[in-house]
Amino acid sequence: MSDEQPMxxxxxxxxxxxxxxxIAVVVLLVAVIIWIFQEWIMDTIFLSLKDNDFxxxxxxxxxxxxxIPDVPATMQSMTMSGxxxxxxxxxxxxxxxxxxxxxxxxxxxFVKPGLKTNELNLAKxxxxxxxxxxxxxxLFGYFIxxxxxxxxxxxxxxxxxxxxxxxxxxxMSTVISTIFYSGLLxxxxxxxYLLTKVGxxxxxxxxxxxRHAIVxxxxxAAVITPPDVLSQIIVSIPIVLLYEIGxxxxxxxxxxxxxx
Numbered sequence: 001m002s003d004e005q006p007m008x009x010x011x012x013x014x015x016x017x018x019x020x021x022x023i024a025v026v027v028l029l030v031a032v033i034i035w036i037f038q039e040w041i042m043d044t045i046f047l048s049l050k051d052n053d054f055x056x057x058x059x060x061x062x063x064x065x066x067x068i069p070d071v072p073a074t075m076q077s078m079t080m081s082g083x084x085x086x087x088x089x090x091x092x093x094x095x096x097x098x099x100x101x102x103x104x105x106x107x108x109x110f111v112k113p114g115l116k117t118n119e120l121n122l123a124k125x126x127x128x129x130x131x132x133x134x135x136x137x138x139l140f141g142y143f144i145x146x147x148x149x150x151x152x153x154x155x156x157x158x159x160x161x162x163x164x165x166x167x168x169x170x171x172m173s174t175v176i177s178t179i180f181y182s183g184l185l186x187x188x189x190x191x192x193y194l195l196t197k198v199g200x201x202x203x204x205x206x207x208x209x210x211r212h213a214i215v216x217x218x219x220x221a222a223v224i225t226p227p228d229v230l231s232q233i234i235v236s237i238p239i240v241l242l243y244e245i246g247x248x249x250x251x252x253x254x255x256x257x258x259x260x
Contacts, residue, residue: 019106031095073154073164101131141182192246196253203251
């Protein structure tokens with residue numbers, strides 16, 4: 001434990017309040033920057049997901065001979081405040097995602113004083129690894145899951161006489177939630193590390209229920225991807241690999257625990 005005097009409940013509450021204020025300020029600053037460049041971000045980052053020259057579709061065509069035609073879909077805003085609301089949502093969500101390392105750092109700094117010396121040693125670099133896993137998941141969601149999801153639903157037609165004319169709210173909520181949840185899924189190895197450390201998980205438990213976990217992973221892949229087999233396989237493979245990495249992490253933590 002630290003040599004500092006333990007803080008009272010009100011001091012802890014005050015410390016938490018100021019850390020939340022710092023997080024809010026940083027998120028808002030990043031959100032303002034995104035707001036300033038909102039048109040470029042919308043056209044280049046989000047609406048480009050439905051174009052056949054998006055990098056994911058180019059690679060699929062070049063290396064797997066799966067060439068995607070232009071998606072027959074247009075965007076519209078059905079309410080007076082629709083575009084404004086989703087410009088705000090895009091800015092705030094972008095602020096949260098891009099500020100994630102700072103948010104993780106503030107959370108870690110609040111928890112850190114209550115940890116023992118050996119726990120601090122084991123948690124070295126935690127903010128870096130959490131940020132790395134989260135942003136890897138964000139990139140996976142953006143370049144893999146989101147374009148496949150957009151293409152499937154934008155190109156699906158129950159009848160050729162029905163046009164796909166999406167509202168911007170439907171499009172943006174699907175894309176943003178898909179990308180954000182992908183980032184959270186990639187925190188699986190970190191969660192496994194922490195749960196093994198506190199004794200909730202053991203390597204034997206994770207190995208024993210590997211098959212059950214794979215079934216859950218397939219269900220998750222079916223939820224966050226369009227209902228076609230190729231997309232589900234593409235999403236499932238990295239998540240299964242993350243589970244296997246989690247087992248290796250759990251074995252390493254258990255080995256260190258036994259050595260101590």
